[in-house]
Amino acid sequence: MEHHHEARRLQVNGIVQGVGFRPFVYQLALRLGLKGEVANTSSGVSIHIEGPADRLRAFEADLAGKAPPLAHIVEVISRPEIIKSFSDFRITASRGGAAMATLISPDAAVCADCLREMFDPADRRYRYPFINCTNCGPRYTIIDDIPYDRPKTSMRHFTMCAACQAEYDDPLDRRFHAQPNACPVCGPRVGLWDARRREMGPGDPIAAAAELIRQGQIVAVKGLGGFHLAADALNAAAVARLRQRKLREEKPFAVMSPDLDAIRAYAVVEPDDETLLRSIQRPIVLLRKNETGRLAEEVAPRNPCVGAMLPYTPLHHLLLAHGFAALVMTSGNLSEEPIAIDNDDAFDRLAGIADYFLVHDRDIYLRSDDSVVRRAAGETRFLRRSRGYVPVPVFLKHALPPILACGAELKSTVCITKGDQAFISQHIGDLENLSTYEFFQKTVGHLQRILGVRPEVIACDLHPDYLSTRWADEQEAIPKIRVQHHHAHIVSGMAEHRLEGAVIGVACDGTGYGPDGTVWGGEVLVADAEGFERAAHLACVPMPGSAAAIKEPWRMAVSYLNDAFGADLWGLDLLVLRAAGPDKVRLMLEMAAKRLNSPLTSSLGRLFDGVAAIAGLRSRVTYEGQAAMELEMAAAEETESVYDYAWEEGAPCRILPAPIIRGVAADVGKGLGVPAISAKFHNTLVRMFSDLCESIRRQCGLGRVVLSGGVFQNARLLTGLIPALAARGFEVYSHRQVPANDGGIALGQALIAAESIAHKA
Ligand code: ZN
Ligand code: ZN
Ligand code: FE
DSSP: OOOOEEEEEEEEEEEOSSSSHHHHHHHHHHHHTOEEEEEEETTEEEEEEEEEHHHHHHHHHHHHHTOOTTOEEEEEEEEEEOOOOOSSEEEOOOOTTTTTSSOOOOOBOOOHHHHHHHTOTTSTTTTOTTOOBTTBBOOGGGBOSSSOSGGGBGGGGSOOOHHHHHHHHOTTSTTTTOTTOOOTTTSOOEEEEETTSOBOOSSOHHHHHHHHHHTTOOEEEEOSSSEEEEEETTOHHHHHHHHHHHTOSSSOOEEEOSSHHHHHTTEEOOHHHHHHHHSTTOOEEEEEEOTTOOSOGGGSTTOSEEEEEOOOSHHHHHHHTTTOSOEEEEESSSTTSOOOOSHHHHHHHHTTTOSEEEEESSOOSSOOOOOEEEEETTEEEEEEOOTTTTTOOEEEEEEEOOEEEOOOSTTBOOEEEEEEEEEEOOOOBOSOSHHHHHHHHHHHHHHHHHHTOOOSEEEEESOTTSHHHHHHHHOTTSOEEEEOHHHHHHHHHHHHTTOOSOEEEEEEEEEEEOTTSSEEEEEEEEEOSSOEEEEEEEOOEEOTTTHHHHHOHHHHHHHHHHHHHGGGGGGOOOHHHHHHOHHHHHHHHHHHHHTSSOOEEOOHHHHHHHHHHHTTSOSOOSSTTHHHHHHHHHOOSOOOOOOOOEEEOSSSEEEESHHHHHHHHHHHHTTOOHHHHHHHHHHHHHHHHHHHHHHHHHHHOOOEEEEESGGGGOHHHHHHHHHHHHHTTOEEEOOSSSOSSGGGHHHHHHHHHHHHHHHHO
């Protein structure tokens, strides 16, 4: 018996334009024999569908369940409609304002269909490095303005040939409305150039580049979000030369391998890592090196981990197919500068680093570094959220007025709110030089343009000297709200979990401006979006030499030893003190005592540095967070023991570092190794913060704990602290959508600013 006919109107919101959603709907309707129409609207896609009731239900189920890979459905609003007796199903013209308010897709790795075509000698795109379709390819990085149409992308310089145009116009084709559609006849081309900007040739430029890399040369390769510097990761001399030229001493390089088996040859890949590596976002995944790995030590010196990724552009696949097990693929920049995206810029800035340049003529409008993730405590954690993930918004609990949040200084990102969505920019970098500052400004302008948002309020950090704060101050026409750094960290964590009301926030990092003039960073706050109280913090010690104390953890070691032992410090037999020598130690003590260029800090990041130095791990770092990271990595697997810990009750409580430092120094004296000391130190933090949260709960009655700040990139700490708090009955929230580090802080700033204007109104 035929079911009776019905009609429904479905409004689909999310990333559903420019991702092949309408053709998908069209084919789904055809397959189920349903009639109606589909159109783009200002907020997504609208569908009128009619036919037998059971098939309508099947349609709705498949709509969400079988959507194309780049679609990101936020909601489907379904309501009954009057039957209009359509004779067929059709894709109709976009409604007014369509595409203006919709979400733009992130860049996506080349899909399996395109790869199959690219390696098929009979295909017209055989070995064509710019093959793409509606399910894959560049998006965010080639868009200049909205609506997302070819004339608003860097493909505007290429006119489609008849064959490409026919695909573009055919709703049943995989390239229907694929804006970057191209082929060897009509699209971008790749070429190989030497460092003096002479084009090499003739012959296949990719094969020639591969041969040069095999010979140990460094080749700058233009990618999706910027240039990479490529070198053979098995060739120690080549990788060492790259380090030297890039002025990068020890910070690990990421590597790219052709497939999972190649990665398994040097790293341990768990099933969750595999899922991440293969995802269309294709991030760099932090993996543990295995015993047999043949990667050059220079790739990630003294580091038990390595960041690996799979190829994500057709060009990568063609290059890697020349038999490489792993290529170093590091950002095309000098240390500290933003990644090069422009051909001219690349030749200018990378000429001293790269021997050759594999470039093409499809412009990148917005740079976007590779994203970096790791698995920790059962979840994917962002160390850097950028290419592949941006601009997917964080969906908030409530709509906010348009706010621009400027972030902090290191690992800078900005955030713009639009309704109930918060858009966090790609990774901008450390805002410490002019070129990064220019990139910051460009990103702010670009995000505003493609979102069609004019901010009413600007949120920034309390630190008066951050370039992001100074930029905010210069925007005279717009009201500013300054937000305390660690408050922003905690509210960022609340935002992604849609928490309201007060929480206990454990905010631990290296540096954040405290309203009392000290450098904060080991904080337990009782906070909501409106404000916070400092419930506890690490007791302050001086940082002798200020910024120098961050670069040279031995200075922090002296400071903590002085705090713990006083004059008895001179009786300690510790490598860190012997290596520095009595004169330098005395100088540090004098600086600290007279408070000469020695700000006080409650930073947990500095305590990590100090412990690393006392344990003999390292006295000097070459990049931010190095000592803390190495201390984490060194930790022994199994040990239950802890150091003594204590805090002074008060408002706020003062956590005393001295008992921990005395314990570490005693263990070093007993000849205990770094792995055991590190494990005990981590255990201590887990136990201490659990006790502290419990003590705070007794006073304030709050049962939710948010963990945020750069220290919580530490997998060992997360893995220990989350279950420890849960075991005591806390609900524990940690970052999953944005980084725990300062790359996630703009989100919290935006929410705090919104709360602040809501209260003024
Ligand atoms: Zn494709
Ligand atoms: Zn063509
Ligand atoms: Fe921070």
